[in-house]
Amino acid sequence: MRSVLSSASEALVLLIRCLVSTYTFITLPLYYVIQKPWRVKANYSTLRARPLNHGEEDFVVYRSVTKISDVHAKFIQDKLDTMEKVFCSAVSQHKNKPALGTRVILSEEDEMQPDGKIFKKFLLGGFQWRTYTQMNDEAENFGRGLRELGLKPFENVVIFAETRAEWLISANGCMKQNMPIVTLYASLGDDALIHGINETDVSCVVTSQQLLEKFKNILPSTKNVNLLIVMEDPLKPLELEGYGDAVRVRSYQEVIRRGSEASKSGKFSGVLHSPKPGDTAIIMYTSGSTGAPKGVIMSHQNIVNAMLSYTDVGPLYKNDVYMAFLPLAHVLEFISESLWMLFGIPIGYSTPLTMTDESSKIQRGCQGDASVLRPTIIACVPLVLDRIQKKIKEKIEGGPAYKKAIFNLAMEYKNEWIDHGYDTPILNSTLFKPIRAFLGGRIRFVLSGGAPLAPETHKFMKTTLCCPVLQGYGLTETCAATTLMDFDDNSWGTTGGPLTCCDIKLVSWVEGDYRINDWPNPRGEIHIGGSNVAVGYFKQPEKTSKAFYEENGRRWFRTGDIGEFTQEGFLKVIDRQKDLVKLQHGEYVSLGKVESELKINSLVDNICIYADPTKMFPVALLVPNFDQLKNLAEKSGIELATIEDVCNHPRRQQMEQLVLKELQKHAVKCRLQKFEVPQALTLLSDIWTPDSGLVTAAFKLKRKNIQDHYQFLINRMYS
Template sequence: MTSLKPMESAILLLIRCIISIYTFITWPIYFILQKPWKIRANRSRLRAVSLTHGDDFILYRSVTEISDVHARFLQDKIDTMEKVFRFAVRQHGQKCALGTREILAEEDEMQPNGRMFKKFLLGDFQWRTFTQTDSEAESFGRGLRELGLRSRENVVVFAETRAEWLISANGCMKQNMPIVTLYATLGDDAIIHGINETEVSCVITSQELLPKFKNILPCTPNVTLLIVMEDPLKPLDLNGYGDTVSVLPYQEVIRLGDLSSKSGCLPKPEDTAIIMYTSGSTGSPKGVIMSHQNVVNAMLGYTNVTTFYENDVYMAYLPLAHVLELISESIWMLFGIPIGYSTPLTMTDKSSKIKRGSQGDASVLRPTIIASVPLVLDRIHKSIQEKIEGGPAITKALFNLAMEYKNDWTDRGYETPIINTTLFKPIRALLGGRLRFVLSGGAPLAPETHKSLKTTLCCPVLQGYGLTETCAATTVMDPDDNSLGKTGGPLTCCDVKLVSWEEGNYRIKDWPNPRGEIHIGGTNVAVGYYKQPEKTKEEFYEENGRHWFRTGDIGEFTQEGFLQIIDRKKDLVKLQYGEYVSLGKVETQLKINPLVENICIYADPTKLFPVALLVPNFDHLKSLAEKNGIELSTIEELCSHPEMTKLVLGELQKHAVKCRLQKFEIPQALTLIPDIWTPDSGLVTAAFKLKRKTVQDRYKASIDRMYS
């Protein structure tokens, strides 16, 4: 990037002067209208208090009052998911509930490189009302009964996120049939494991995933029925699945239910609602048993910290097999918020399946709320930075000035409406231009990404903390919370306990904040692991009438009652001289670098330093090569070039110093990996978390070479 020319420097100085004069003149008006002292007071108000102390533990509880909705649920004994959906239908009957964008056609489009890609020609969102959604779910559940399924019989849902996923799950719950959720990106072995362990006879899947079962069915002898959510464009081919398995279209099950006179089999609060298979970062996926009361109480915990409005719209694209998305969509239905379904391939105007000149889902839907995971938010942050870095020097200088100005005034408790509606408008438009808040969960969000996105998207980015074992509910930031790197205060559905971990030097008596392993106890904590009593006994326990879960995460509580995740037991490695390296923490910081597509840090306890296995971003890697006079065309050539390894390591180490990593935390050797890590490769989970042991085993030779 070239430095500013004299004329550009003069323009920038003039702009700074104009901003200073404008600020001086308008500050009294903003002070009166925006009342910044109230905003600052809300930020620092108490979120949780410590109730009890022991020699090695301290317990925190939320001080938030329960909402009117929460109070009504307690009063009316709405304690199952079936009752929640019924309540939502009574409240919001004819309002739009679930929207699916119409696919008009799939067309070939020539790319600049001469290749041909299939692109969608999309229409508007087609909406089901709450009443229509409920009627379809009723028919689906009765249709399952007509096909011979019984109450309390497990049913697998193995499909991408779409309206029919939620409707079929609701239909199962109306008949008290637990749903077993499997990620659509799981490998065959994990799918077979989940199906066989839960002994299901019926699998609900999609037309896109149906061909997988030609390989899977010989290994799943209990399966006799496949129900297929149809593709709107392609005919359904039912051949090749054997004589012992029936394959029925989703709409045929609805038709059977429409003709059925069978009544519902309503669940009780203690009945199993979901057996949710975790993504399995170590070993085979575990099935987490969630009762109806677990899920309902997790939802109610969120209702106490969030305000919703009449014109809110939610865009759904995360896997519904992930507890964050399932809980989110259930909450939006409870409050009558329309849910528009999208995919990463069609979300924005620039998404890979959107025809050139057409609008992506976000531009058409214009959502006010989305849920996301750090992986997606990191990519948005990187794409913004790349665009700014690739532009003229004056553009970069103006952008940085705007960021600096806004962050300064936001910290003081002020909004910056003019900057929001001018300089940051194009960035906000990427996701429809109306976002009111973004909910982030699933993994820690890097503070740099957090700060950048809440500034450029002009809305709160609310980080939360929860696990499948706690139904995604433990802590969450509220809209007044301006902190970075923290996950908010505890929800009302649970208590959070810190327990000293002597081996890792984390103690509740640490100054200035208590630190320790996070244990979560409450009505949202899952029953245990399916058919794994020993593992359940190891991770769950009962104490003082509460059901508790040991998370393995290390946290600390601030004086205001905010929880911050600072480490993880399994990611902690003690080096030769006694320093502890948190592998996950180092990875989170280094992933922000534009050169990094993915990274795995490894530390040998007998050595002095960690090393890195790095999947590079090809465009940035090539740009770095060209700047240094290296002309290689493929990613394989670049990754195997010794000079490139040195250059990337140098860039990574500079970035690590900028992120204030300690010297012993910074990788001293590096291997560039040309292959992208996907769930199909077996190196990351369906939620794109590293399978650390698998990665280390796969690249053992490279690790040995780096240490030699």
């Protein structure tokens, strides 16, 4: 029966190929005239950066050839050099335009699942919008309210909350009074939260009602904190008791009211403490993948220069809409939202739990945030794009064979014509329309940053979403700005050319065998120098002097990443010094590279590759996708009821061998070298979360913690 179906699918695909070939032959002249593919292909290879020196030393410096935009030039001319001035400029330009939108939560109700379990789900209404004027009034009143509660200029204020409109308004309110904000991820564990609060000597923490309970446990360890400001939950009453007599707990709305009353009484008139360009705007804590999180000191001019360099990349339009869901404590999200405000682009707030129609907190029959907002721009980290890709592939794999064959044919056809400079509007509006609808149906481009995006995921998402997926490279220490692909860039696995705010230096790293005279492209450690490079690490002078340096009047940062520049001036991040392990026979394995390739496989939820320098091969610790593992196990007669069965199953070794073989097949497709491919694997039922201490708040692996935690399993694999 299967062979009959397979033959029928093959015949159908052959027929479709014939029809497509005929259609292409007839319409090609028309597409040639309309789409002008020769221009598109010429843009693929346009020079993005050129070297300033020619390898006479052990480094080479690259600089962007892009001209600054009119917006960028006007900001320089008008001396808009602080975030407070940028914010005021956006308000004066856009006044009554919608600025920040929040979805109305009508109720939270129990919903019975097919398996009989009951989950809490949201019934949601539409988006309610604050205009730029309303947002500005709220920010000014929040800043005044802080002053009324006893805070002073230059006093640090922690913001520890989920991404929401009040987060951004609070930050701008603090900046209007020249109070540096300290950003901490909402997913941080207690120890990291205590560390950030104590190190910055804060007395005031702005948090959300959902996170307020944490402070009952940590307040005894944060002696300086005497004021908690709480962003209210729309459904639950706010309980202000139980935090001790020494700590005042005030609602966000009360702070706004205090500031408003102070303004009306004449006590405050406008902004009394406007910051200067060199003043600290943010102390942003990194995710802490190699130890305790470090507080990166960003001045106002650092952030403004980084943000303005993004205006040089490509067009933004009046009808654009941005959907915000990444943590605002992440530099990519903060810079993105600040940039959209500059252009008057409405920002609609979402969460991973409510983003799509299928998200876990969306009540059956209710639309997800993307379907209601219909954004044209989103910013993602690779983890999100990997998961979207896996969902799409799972649906295709789970459908009829003929649908899978047609989908693969469409992908092949579209990619071939894109390489020749053409687009495929009919395919975009038919076969790929349901995939675009997953994110609202209007996505114009996607920004990806925070970690390397696997080339396969990059290509897949660009093809299926029918829009540019612009990968960038930046760090907290460079205010998220270093490189970004432009709209004409058709490369995969690159991060585009340098932004106008900085130069990029490649320095030969002989130990890792990366040199600037490597052929055909120079390779080396990436150093970034420019006005976007941060001041340093808060209260950590030794780490600051090790990572930052001054040269020829410019501040530079040593990234520890290994890069390669192409002939067109594209930067490829190809390795990381700390991820590189030399095996027993002298081969170098890049752990991060292997992980990024293998995590695309649908069996993988999370993976950590470990390589012992005294051995000949790496091994893998793998958290599986349970549904995919269950399907694979059933084919071999192994039954699994829950994820916990994975570790306790009598045929666990057999399952691990099945998964290992699948990963090894996948590794061959990804063209990994034999010595890079894991030769042993352990399946884990643990879910790696920031609370477990095995991943950071940004879900980057904490390798040392993972190694320590699973050392006995690593020893077993090597034995």
